[in-house]
Every structure is written in C-alpha cells, then in structure tokens.
Amino acid sequence: MSIATPRRSALAAELRETFSAPGDALVGVEEELMLLDPETLDLTPRAADVLAAGAEDERLRLEMPAAQIEVVLPPAPTVDAAAAALGAARADLASRADGLAVLAGAGTHPFTAAEGVLNPHPRYAEMVRDFGATARRQLVFGLHAHVCVRGPERVVAVHDALRSYLPDVAALAANAPFADGRDAGMASVRPGISELLPRQGVPPALGDLDGLAAALEWGAASGRVPGPHRWWWQLRLHPTHGTIEVRVADAQATVADARAVVALIRALVHRLAERHDAGETLPVAPTWRIEENAWVAARDGLDARLADLRTGEVRPVADRLRALVQDLGPTAERLGDGGALAAAETLIADGGGAARQRAAAGGDGRAAAAFLAERFLAG
Structure with a gap:
C-alpha cells in the first residue's frame, strides 16, 4: 500500500525544491559504535566523557544510548574515500577513548543487560x-x-523500488547474533529490538513527494511524528540532506566490511536511477512480501533463502547477492567503486559478521565482545 497523495502543500513544495536542487553524486556514511568497559567488556555509559576528552570533533556525536557514539562523515566522492575517512575517524576515536573505554562495531552488544542508560538530552528525555x-x-x-539522487519523481521511484532490496542488504550486513548473553538464534536481533518502536522496518511506498509530505504533516498534527528525525524506517528520504538514506545495515566489525556494504548500497541506488532514466517503470512490491523476506534475512543472514517478490520462487540470498554484484559492476566502475563493490564478494564468501562472531565466541558472549574489540581497527 502506498501513502495516499494529497493536495500539494507547502512542505511538499519544499521537498520538491530540495530534491530538485543541483547535487553531486556523493556518498555519506554514518555508523553507531559501542563503548565497552576496558575490564568487563560490557557497555559503559561514558560517551559524554569520551567526547569531552579532547577538542570538539564534528565527526563524533552523542546518540540516545550513553554507551554509543555516532561517527558522521562528510560526503565523499567514492566509497574508498569514505572508507578511508571512516578508518581515520575510528582511529581518532579509539585514541580519544584510551583509558576510558574500548570500541567495537556490531548491531548489538553480545551480553549487556536489555535496558541501558540514556544520554540526558531533552530529545532523549522526550523519547x-x-x-x-x-x-x-x-x-x-x-x-x-x-x-x-536528484529529481522529485526520480528519487521517489528509486526509494519505492529500493524497498524490495532491503532484506538482501540486511542479510549481507547481519552482525548481531547475540542478545542478553546468549545466542539468539538469529543472524541479527537488531530489527526485533528496533521494531519495538513505531515506524521501523520496511517503509511504505511513497508514490510521490506529496505522499511523504502528507505523512509528515499528519505525524506533526497528531504529535506522533514531531519531525522528520522520527521517520525511522530502514529506508527514508532525508529532507535536510536531500539524500536517500539506507538504514537497514548493522554496524560492522571492521571498516573493510562497512566498505563492502556501503559500496553495494551506493551502486544499487545509482543502478535503479539509471533504469528509471532509461524509461523503465521500476517495480514496487507489496510491503508485506518484503517483510516476509526481511524476517528470514534477520534470522538466517547469508544462509537465508529469500522469495522472489513476484513469483514466490525461493533462492539462496548468497546467489541473489552474487548476481546483484555482477549486475551492479558497470555502475560501480563508473562511480569509481569497482574495487569496493568486489569486496562484497569476500563478505558473502566468508558468511558475514554474524557467522564470524559465532565462530569466535564459541557460545561465550564475552569472547564475542573481545573479538569485536580486537577487530575494531583491523586493517
């Protein structure tokens, strides 16, 4: 079901202006990282202390959990440039945190308590x-x-079609097999935790920017969505940055894994835009069918078997992803991301982050946390 198209509003006009403005084909990366106690390796709520330990750094920001720091990078021309910037930010953050915390990247912490300390900010108090x-x-x-992506109709067409690929990206990036100190039997428990809140998971198809404006206006009028920052879906059009923001991936243990995931996402977005430009009507699948695949991807990661959204034919996601990488190759080369996209093949071949965590942990959550901390600056 798509969001119904209303009459044109001031917000709709503003959105059209944002996505019509000139913009370079850049890529931006954000990652949410966990702070661990140096002795216990449990989450430690010291994000504010870490950020206060040095000069102000616009790349490093507080987030709602007090044991989380978000790295927000400026837009980059290629995925390799973004990965280099991410590696530098991780190194700088680890140096700043020395003596206070150690860093790790994954979708969830392997053994921490289910509820944690939040940062004392009015926005989070509201939450x-x-x-x-x-x-x-x-x-x-x-x-x-x-x-x-530019062009009001173009960006919505890409957004609505991209929804169908969210389970494939989630499977590639699944990196959260543990919760509450035990193996949860999932490749990623992160979606299940996130979806305790509203407006999570697979977004509705928009149809056009008027539909997005109507949703945001209804949310503001009802008090349920006081601003676009609470439009939390795994995929959204960002009204401030004028970007397509893909939020489905778990945080990755290494920069190399993040590079591979971001390269796949960027090439996929641009490939869909190319198909739209060639006059193709991009398919828009029913949300519930995508959600069926999303559940299996969260459970099985790169071992998942996902269904064709039109025919129902089931196929290993690893085969789907390999075929997708091949299809995206020429697009990635044009973007300067050929090598980064090829790294997705390595991630597929070794089973991904969840499999690595399980192999390292041997059923021990603390061993999993130690593995993640050791891998944080790998490479």
Missing part, C-alpha cells in the same frame, strides 16, 4: 516520556549510507 522502558532497550547500532 523516554513517549516510549518508557522501550526507549532504554534501544541498545542497537547501525551503519547508514546516504546517496545523493
């Missing part, structure tokens, strides 16, 4: 007021990619 203990359960860590 507790609205959602209570559910807000304190949001100890989840994601990798977000922003891709610049």
Whole structure:
C-alpha cells in the first residue's frame, strides 16, 4: 500500500525544491559504535566523557544510548574515500577513548543487560516520556549510507523500488547474533529490538513527494511524528540532506566490511536511477512480501533463502547477492567503486559478521565482545 497523495502543500513544495536542487553524486556514511568497559567488556555509559576528552570533533556525536557514539562523515566522492575517512575517524576515536573505554562495531552488544542508560538530552528525555522502558532497550547500532539522487519523481521511484532490496542488504550486513548473553538464534536481533518502536522496518511506498509530505504533516498534527528525525524506517528520504538514506545495515566489525556494504548500497541506488532514466517503470512490491523476506534475512543472514517478490520462487540470498554484484559492476566502475563493490564478494564468501562472531565466541558472549574489540581497527 502506498501513502495516499494529497493536495500539494507547502512542505511538499519544499521537498520538491530540495530534491530538485543541483547535487553531486556523493556518498555519506554514518555508523553507531559501542563503548565497552576496558575490564568487563560490557557497555559503559561514558560517551559524554569520551567526547569531552579532547577538542570538539564534528565527526563524533552523542546518540540516545550513553554507551554509543555516532561517527558522521562528510560526503565523499567514492566509497574508498569514505572508507578511508571512516578508518581515520575510528582511529581518532579509539585514541580519544584510551583509558576510558574500548570500541567495537556490531548491531548489538553480545551480553549487556536489555535496558541501558540514556544520554540526558531533552530529545532523549522526550523519547523516554513517549516510549518508557522501550526507549532504554534501544541498545542497537547501525551503519547508514546516504546517496545523493536528484529529481522529485526520480528519487521517489528509486526509494519505492529500493524497498524490495532491503532484506538482501540486511542479510549481507547481519552482525548481531547475540542478545542478553546468549545466542539468539538469529543472524541479527537488531530489527526485533528496533521494531519495538513505531515506524521501523520496511517503509511504505511513497508514490510521490506529496505522499511523504502528507505523512509528515499528519505525524506533526497528531504529535506522533514531531519531525522528520522520527521517520525511522530502514529506508527514508532525508529532507535536510536531500539524500536517500539506507538504514537497514548493522554496524560492522571492521571498516573493510562497512566498505563492502556501503559500496553495494551506493551502486544499487545509482543502478535503479539509471533504469528509471532509461524509461523503465521500476517495480514496487507489496510491503508485506518484503517483510516476509526481511524476517528470514534477520534470522538466517547469508544462509537465508529469500522469495522472489513476484513469483514466490525461493533462492539462496548468497546467489541473489552474487548476481546483484555482477549486475551492479558497470555502475560501480563508473562511480569509481569497482574495487569496493568486489569486496562484497569476500563478505558473502566468508558468511558475514554474524557467522564470524559465532565462530569466535564459541557460545561465550564475552569472547564475542573481545573479538569485536580486537577487530575494531583491523586493517
């Protein structure tokens, strides 16, 4: 079901202006990282202390959990440039945190308590007021990619078609097999925790920018969505940056893995835009069918078997991803991301982050945390 198209509003006109403005084909990366106690390796709520330990750094920001720091990078011309910047930011953050915390990247912490400490910011106090203990359960860590796409009709067509690929990206990036100190039997428990809040998971198809404007206006009028910052879907059009923001991926253990995931996302967005430009009507699948694949991807990761959204034919996601990488190759080369996209093949071949965590942990959550901390600056 698509969001109904209303009459044109001032917000719709503003959105059309944002996505019509000239913009370079850049890629932006954000990742949410966990702070661990140096002795216990449990989450430690010292993000504010770490940020206060040195000069102000615009790349490093507080997030809702007090044991989380978000790295927000400026837009880059290629995925390799973004990966280099991410590696530098990780190194600088680890140096700043020395003596206070160690860093790790994954979708969830392997053994911490279900509820955690939140940062004392009015925005997060509002979250507790609205959602209570559910807000304190949001100890989840994601990798977000922003891709610049221009043209109001074009960006909506890409957004609505891209929804169908969210389970494939989630399977590639699944990196959260543990919760509450035990193996949860999932490749990623992060979606289940996130979806305790509203407006999570697979977004509705928009149809056009008027539909997005109507949704945001209804949310503001009802008080349920006080601003676009609470439009939390795994995929969204960012009205400030004028980007397609893909939020489905778990945080990755290494920069190399993040590079591979972001390269796939960026090439996929641009390939869909190319198909639209060639006059193709991009398919828009029913949300519930995508959600069926999303559940299996969260459970099985790169071992998942996903269904064709038109025929229902089931196929291993690893085969789907390999075919997708081949299809995206020429697009990635044009973007300067050929080598980065090829790294996705390595991630597919070795089973991904969840499999690595399980192999390293041997059923021990603390061993998993130690593995993640050791891998944080790998390479």
